[in-house]
Structures are given as C-alpha cells and as structure tokens.
Amino acid sequence: MYVPRPHLSDLLKREQRRLQLLCAPAGYGKTALLREYLRGEAIWLSLAGLPQTLDGLSGMLACALGLAADTEPDVLLAMLDSRNLETGQSHSLASQLLQLTAFPCRSWLASDEARPDNQDLMLRLVFDDLPAQMPTDLNHWFDQLLALQNPNLQVLVTCRRRPDWNLPHLLLTNQLLELDARQLALRPDEFESLVSLLAPETDTASRETLWHQTGGWCAGVRLLPSSLLSPYLERELLTRQSEEQQEVLFGLAHLSKASADLCEQLWEGQQGGRVFRCLLDNQAFLLPIDNQPGWYRLLPAVAQALQGRLSGAPLNRLRLRACQLLNVLGQVDDAVEQALSADQPEVAATYMERLWLSWILSERHLDRFMDWRERIEPQLLQSSPRLIYLCAKALLFSGRLDEAQACLQGLGHFLPLPDPQRNRRLLANWQGLFGTLQALRGNTQQARLHCRAALQDLSAQDWLSVLLCHCILARIAMQTADLAEAQALLQHSLELARRQGCHESEVLVNIDRVRLMMLQGDPDQAHSLLCTELARLGGRRAKPCPLLGRLLFLHGEWLLQQGQTGEAEQVAQAGFVQVRDCCAPFVLHGYLLLSEIASRNQDPKKAHLMLYEAERRMHWGKIDRACYQGPIAAQKARIVQREKTLESAKAPARSSGVPDYQDDLTPREVSVLKLLAEGMSVREVGSRLCISENTVKSHAKNINVKLGACRRTQAISCAKAMGILA
Structure with missing residues (x-):
C-alpha cells in the first residue's frame, strides 16, 4: 500500500543532476519513491545494505549491463563514459545499453512500463540501499564514476549514511540533489491519505x-x-x-x-x-x-x-x-x-x-x-x-x-527584605500579578490601580512584569473604548518585547494589537499583522504549539467578521489541533468561534453543543468561573436572539413594519451602531451626531447589553446577522 508522492517525483524529474542522493533512516520510502519516479528504464542494483567490494559491485553492474561479470572496473568506467551516447549512433554500446530489456544479477527495471515516446536517452544507474561503510577503493571508483564527462549518465542512490564521496564538489558544481529525512517525511495530506487507507475509522485525536x-x-x-x-x-x-x-x-x-x-x-x-x-x-x-x-x-x-x-x-x-x-x-x-x-x-x-x-x-x-x-x-x-x-x-x-x-x-x-530597593521591587511584582488577577476577575478599577502602582517601582530587570501591566491596562482601555491609550500602551509593550528578544511576548502583544485594529475598523492592517505572525509560527510542527493555536483562533474571528464562515471554521479546527490537551483559558475563544459559526449557519443545536464542550474543557482545566461564565452567557444570549429573529422572520410582518429585533434599540443607538460599523472612532461618531464622547460610550454599552455582546466587533457582527445592519 503506497501513497503517491508527486511533489517529490516532480522534484527529481525537474532537478536533473549527476547524483540524486536519498539519505534517510529506514522506512522513509526511498526505494518506493524511486520506483514511482523511474517509470522508464533504469539499471537497478539492490544492495540491501550488505558490505561490498570494488570487484564485487563492478561485476554486478557489468552483469546488469549485459557485459562479462569479470569486466575490469576501469574498463566499465570507460564504457559508461562513451561519448557515443551524445551522438545517438544506433549501433553504439551506449545505445545498446539503453535498449536492454532484462537484467540478471539481482537487478531489474524500475518499471515494466517503458516511456511511450522512448526518447529519454539518459542512462540511469540506481544503487539501492548502499552500505554504510565501503572500502576506500570502492569510494574512489564512485568518485570517478560521478566525474565522468558523459552528460547522459545519471546516478541515483538510496542510503542510510552519507557516502564518503566528494559531495562538496558535486554541490558546488550544481551536480548534486540530496533529499534527507525531513524532505522525505510524509506531508500532512499524505499522512492523512495513508491513515485513511490503513485504518479509515481512526479518529482525529488518534491521528x-x-x-x-x-x-x-x-x-x-x-x-x-x-x-x-x-x-x-x-x-x-x-x-x-x-x-x-x-x-x-x-x-x-x-x-x-x-x-x-x-x-x-x-x-x-x-x-x-x-x-x-x-x-x-x-x-x-x-x-x-x-x-x-x-x-x-x-x-x-x-x-x-x-x-x-x-x-x-x-x-x-x-x-x-x-x-x-x-x-x-x-x-x-x-x-x-x-x-x-x-x-x-x-x-x-x-x-x-x-x-x-x-x-x-x-x-x-x-x-x-x-x-x-x-x-x-x-x-x-x-x-x-x-x-x-x-x-x-x-x-x-x-x-x-x-x-x-x-x-x-x-x-x-x-517581607520586608533588608534591602529597601529589593523590597519595593518585590512589592511591585506582587502588585503587577495582583492587578492581573483582578483584571481576570473583571474588577477593572482594582486592576488599573494595582498595575499603575506597580509600574512606578518596577525596574528594567522586571521587564516581563512591566509588559504584563501594560497589556492589562491596554485591554482595559479597549473595553472602555479608549483606543488611543490602548494603542500607546501596546506600542510600548511591543518595543519592550523586541528589545528583550522575546518572540513569544511579541506575538502575545501583537494578538492584542490585532484586536485593537479590528476595533478601530482597520481589518486590512489587522489581517496583514496576523499573516505575518502566522508565517513566523506556521508550518507543520513536531509538537502542538498553543501560541499558534491562539493566532489561528484570532484569524478565524477575523474571517468570520469578513463573512467567510467556511474558512473561519477550517481555521478554528486547525487551531484546536495546536491546543490539544491545553489547559489555558484562551481555548475558550475557539469554542465561542465555532459556536458563533454554527449559529450563523442556523444550527443552534451545534452552537449550544460547542458551548457545552467549552464549559467541560474549562472544568477539566480547573479554570475559574470568572474566566468563562460571562463570555459563554453572552454567546448563549446571541444564539437565543438569533433563533428569535429567525422565528420572527417566518411570522407575518407586524403592521408597524419595524422588525422585532429593533424594538430594544432606540433610533439613536441604531445610528451610533451604524457609524461604529463604518469604522468611525468614538470621537468621530460624537462629532457626526453632535453628542459627547461619553454619550457615545454610553450608547455603545447599552447596545452591547441589548445584543448580548462583550465587544464592539461582536455587537456589529450580531447586528449584521440580525439584519439591523446591511
């Protein structure tokens, strides 16, 4: 049972070098790949990793070429270097070699199917499963073979140890193509195909x-x-x-x-x-x-x-x-x-x-x-x-x-420590963590107070606590629609993370920056930053990466905001692959995303099931209720509201002509919501409607409550789903 590897076959066909070397441990499909690639004629020697001598291997090759088994190695090289292969003379030795149809001495054609046009004049020698150790004279003979001037000669080798040949010279002269275990390993799609062939009932977790x-x-x-x-x-x-x-x-x-x-x-x-x-x-x-x-x-x-x-x-x-x-x-x-x-x-x-x-x-x-x-x-x-x-x-x-x-x-x-400065630093680090604790519990006033106090005494050595306080303050600023302050705090955090050379911290700051850009009505810039970070963390990894999962969930939110529900669901599922068995609260975002997608697809049963799974995951991780109860309750409210909207749409229209779902929103709130959806800031909305910024914030808060949303983006998305916004 073999899964085709067209991308590798195409690579071997495209990169025609004097030596094509497949060097990897046992079981990486080296032999099967060459059989797939060599669909025409090739001289194939199966060495099985057994010790070889110069006379023994050259005799085996001579026998495979239809020559006498005792042909001298140097004579064999001279024949393989025959320039007649270039001129295409029909009666030359090279032409005869290419037309061979049967080879004894444990060798065979790579495939029973000859090329239909029979125009490929390459003479390919395959040495399959080369032994790990070879005598000096045999290595020297291979160096001579690879140095022959015949342009129509190609050598293909599979092995488990790089041979002691002049590979640097071949590489410098562009005559070497080498594939190792990383390149020969199955790609994710090939892996899925193989598992589906072997055991199609295998579940996702087992895969x-x-x-x-x-x-x-x-x-x-x-x-x-x-x-x-x-x-x-x-x-x-x-x-x-x-x-x-x-x-x-x-x-x-x-x-x-x-x-x-x-x-x-x-x-x-x-x-x-x-x-x-x-x-x-x-x-x-x-x-x-x-x-x-x-x-x-x-x-x-x-x-x-x-x-x-x-x-x-x-x-x-x-x-x-x-x-x-x-x-x-x-x-x-x-x-x-x-x-x-x-x-x-x-x-x-x-x-x-x-x-x-x-x-x-x-x-x-x-x-x-x-x-x-x-x-x-x-x-x-x-x-x-x-x-x-x-x-x-x-x-x-x-x-x-x-x-x-x-x-x-x-x-x-x-406490107290003998050194006053160390004592202040210890207290400041305590305040930073305590402020974070209060923020996670929803006590924004206490969180702001402790984080600001901590920043006064934290030193450059406490850069991670400084960054944590700035990020907490930035999130609070985003919740209160003070986007300018949030932007300044996140910019400072970004610079701090970069100066410390901490890529993980930089990614976490950029996640908050993406959310800020989405709130500011700049989806293109948010998407650009997302793609940059995904590219840095992307690729199929040997181990799950929760940070990558976090980015993928955010990317799914962005796609959903753009109305691309199908793509959003695929990205969310990819995110769950990265957070498998992870016990952090941010995993909740993935479940909320899938729930919202199901709700928009008019599948409330699945939407509620995702919330049930989210709650179960939070319980399993021993996560505090303050971290998940509010978001789950808000999502439940959105699902119920959407169900009511769908039922109302099926019912006869009321005489007033005003849809049921707008009964709770005042005309002024609808106006504010429409302008916010256009990407205006709080200040710009206030200027357009001739009201104060505080009034705009009050309207925005009421809108969130009535629509069961936690953030402006959620309110806008919910309003679009309900038909309030076009």
Whole structure:
C-alpha cells in the first residue's frame, strides 16, 4: 500500500543532476519513491545494505549491463563514459545499453512500463540501499564514476549514511540533489491519505497522536499501531549498530534532547561524543531541534519502542547524571524533568528557580510547568520569592485564580527584605500579578490601580512584569473604548518585547494589537499583522504549539467578521489541533468561534453543543468561573436572539413594519451602531451626531447589553446577522 508522492517525483524529474542522493533512516520510502519516479528504464542494483567490494559491485553492474561479470572496473568506467551516447549512433554500446530489456544479477527495471515516446536517452544507474561503510577503493571508483564527462549518465542512490564521496564538489558544481529525512517525511495530506487507507475509522485525536509520534515517518505510521515496530527496529536499526552505539541509543530513548557534549560526559568512559556522532552519521532517527543548534531528539515513536531496553538502577543513575549536566549546559527545563523522573523533587525545585521568567510563554511550557507543580510538594514551591512568582504567573495564565491568589499570599513570608530597593521591587511584582488577577476577575478599577502602582517601582530587570501591566491596562482601555491609550500602551509593550528578544511576548502583544485594529475598523492592517505572525509560527510542527493555536483562533474571528464562515471554521479546527490537551483559558475563544459559526449557519443545536464542550474543557482545566461564565452567557444570549429573529422572520410582518429585533434599540443607538460599523472612532461618531464622547460610550454599552455582546466587533457582527445592519 503506497501513497503517491508527486511533489517529490516532480522534484527529481525537474532537478536533473549527476547524483540524486536519498539519505534517510529506514522506512522513509526511498526505494518506493524511486520506483514511482523511474517509470522508464533504469539499471537497478539492490544492495540491501550488505558490505561490498570494488570487484564485487563492478561485476554486478557489468552483469546488469549485459557485459562479462569479470569486466575490469576501469574498463566499465570507460564504457559508461562513451561519448557515443551524445551522438545517438544506433549501433553504439551506449545505445545498446539503453535498449536492454532484462537484467540478471539481482537487478531489474524500475518499471515494466517503458516511456511511450522512448526518447529519454539518459542512462540511469540506481544503487539501492548502499552500505554504510565501503572500502576506500570502492569510494574512489564512485568518485570517478560521478566525474565522468558523459552528460547522459545519471546516478541515483538510496542510503542510510552519507557516502564518503566528494559531495562538496558535486554541490558546488550544481551536480548534486540530496533529499534527507525531513524532505522525505510524509506531508500532512499524505499522512492523512495513508491513515485513511490503513485504518479509515481512526479518529482525529488518534491521528494527531500518531502524527506527533512519527513526524511523517512512513514505516512508523504503518507499524506503530501494531506490535511490529520493535521487531522492525531490531532488524533495521539495532543490528546495524555496535554494542556501544546500542547502549547510548537506549539511554537517549529516555532523554528529551541530547548533544555530543552531553553524551561525551554521560558516557565519558566510552567516548560518548564520538558514539553520538556515529549515530548521527548512521541516520539513527535523531532529529535536529529547531532553533537549538547541536541538539537532537530521538523520534518519539522510536524512543517509545526502545525505552524498555534500559530500566532500574542503571536508568536512575543515568537520569541523575543527566539532570546535573543538562542544568550546566543551560537546558534547565529538561534538567527539571530528569530530576522528577529520578524521584528527586527537591533538586527539581532548585532547578526551577533558574528558569527564565519568559520561559512559560513558549511552546507547551505552561502545561509542562503545571504538571511539575502537581508532582512537587507545595512547601518546596513556596521556598523562594522567584518560585512563588513563577507559580503565581503560571496559575494566572491557566485561569486558576483562587490558587493564584493563595500562592501570592506566600510572598508575605519574605517581607520586608533588608534591602529597601529589593523590597519595593518585590512589592511591585506582587502588585503587577495582583492587578492581573483582578483584571481576570473583571474588577477593572482594582486592576488599573494595582498595575499603575506597580509600574512606578518596577525596574528594567522586571521587564516581563512591566509588559504584563501594560497589556492589562491596554485591554482595559479597549473595553472602555479608549483606543488611543490602548494603542500607546501596546506600542510600548511591543518595543519592550523586541528589545528583550522575546518572540513569544511579541506575538502575545501583537494578538492584542490585532484586536485593537479590528476595533478601530482597520481589518486590512489587522489581517496583514496576523499573516505575518502566522508565517513566523506556521508550518507543520513536531509538537502542538498553543501560541499558534491562539493566532489561528484570532484569524478565524477575523474571517468570520469578513463573512467567510467556511474558512473561519477550517481555521478554528486547525487551531484546536495546536491546543490539544491545553489547559489555558484562551481555548475558550475557539469554542465561542465555532459556536458563533454554527449559529450563523442556523444550527443552534451545534452552537449550544460547542458551548457545552467549552464549559467541560474549562472544568477539566480547573479554570475559574470568572474566566468563562460571562463570555459563554453572552454567546448563549446571541444564539437565543438569533433563533428569535429567525422565528420572527417566518411570522407575518407586524403592521408597524419595524422588525422585532429593533424594538430594544432606540433610533439613536441604531445610528451610533451604524457609524461604529463604518469604522468611525468614538470621537468621530460624537462629532457626526453632535453628542459627547461619553454619550457615545454610553450608547455603545447599552447596545452591547441589548445584543448580548462583550465587544464592539461582536455587537456589529450580531447586528449584521440580525439584519439591523446591511
């Protein structure tokens, strides 16, 4: 069962180089790809990764070409370099080679189907599954083969280790095309096609799990659901490694990442760094980690299959040594994980203090931190102000407000500090977090008061607290329609995040900026910024990325605002793929979006179901009611209002001619709503209608209440759905 790979076949056909090299671990479909590509004639030698000699391989090739098996290697090169192939003489040796129809000595045509026009004069030599190690004279012979002047000769090689040939020269002279595991891995659409062929009943969650475990590794997709993966790895991976390489590989199966330096110290008596580099050369399923040069991780499916090979006391010793070394090498989060796995919570808590405060913002670190918190005794997490700050911030971001407040109370045990400046900073950081807590509970006045007070004493070292306070104040400003203040605060936050080089913080600030642009009636600029951030975070990732999910939900909101409900639903579903099992309050936005889409599609049952699922997800994440009850209630009101509107539309028109849904909106409120929908600011609406800005804000607030909306954009969208606005 094979899934066609047309984009790779087209690449091989388009990039006609002297050497086309497919170098990847076992099971990436190298042989199948060449069979798909080579639909015409080719000289194909299946080497099965077995050791080869110069005389043996040249004899095999000579036999495949219809020559005597004892043809000298140099003579064979001279024949392959025959210039007659260029002139097209019908009786030349080259022409005869191209017209061969049967090849003994374990070789065959790539396909039984010849090209219909038979005009392709290329002589293609395929060396399938080249051995990892070859003698010097055989490597030299291949260098001579690749240096031949015959322009109609092409060599195609599949292997699991890069051959020791003059590849740099071929690359510099544009004669090399190389495909590695990342390029040969299945794309998402190909993965879906293969799973649908193998097990069409597989649900979405299982598909996502399989994808993240295999990363598009074709053999893994086929074998992981069965019990055959371990025997496959035994045959295709372990038998090709030495005993010391196997020992290191079994240890790597328990580490989330590794480098040559780490392995050198973990297995110092066995030259672990050298062994690790050999495993890399042998294509032992070690994948480079993005943005971390020199660090690799074992493919999860392979790691899972090999973990049983090391256990007990040897595994515990490895973990303890690994956590120490990872901490020294700056990989603090991985050091924490190894310490916990070795049942050393005190050591883990000590390492947690060394985490960067911005660490929680990236990837799935929030979930990881919350998992650690469940595995470490509370008194250990209250042992320093920094740990308390980290825990409180994680709890706030997770929507667990009561726990966050209890955690913040622990800072009082460290007050007052002997140093007055440090004392003020500690209090200011407490106020920043407490202001955030109040904002999440909807107490805007208290939130504003504490955040502004915190900003007076926070120093440059507390940049993340400064950024947090500015973002909270900006959101409050957007809620009160003070868009100019919100813009100034977010611009300052953006500059701060950039100066600190924190991309995650920059994305979070830009999410608020997109919402501000949508409120300002500038959808084009909002979309441009969204696309920029999506491009920076986009692409199919090895792991889910909650930050990307957050962006996708916002993109779905933008699409819905533009009336593109179908596209909005697709984007929302893509967002849920990224936030799978995530326990943060922002996941609510995805459910609200799907609920609104279903409601607009006149499917109230599905709309209410999405809200039920949202509430269930919030309960599962132990998220405080203040974070979700209001938005869910507002969405329920919109669904009910839309249902009433639809029923009214089916009923006979009233004598007044005024639709039912406008009974609650005064003429002045309708006028304000129409101008806001045109993108006018509060000041511009007031000027147009000759009323004060405060009056406009009062009308806007009443409109939101009557339409069951929380924000201006929601009120406008709801009004359009109800027919109040065109």
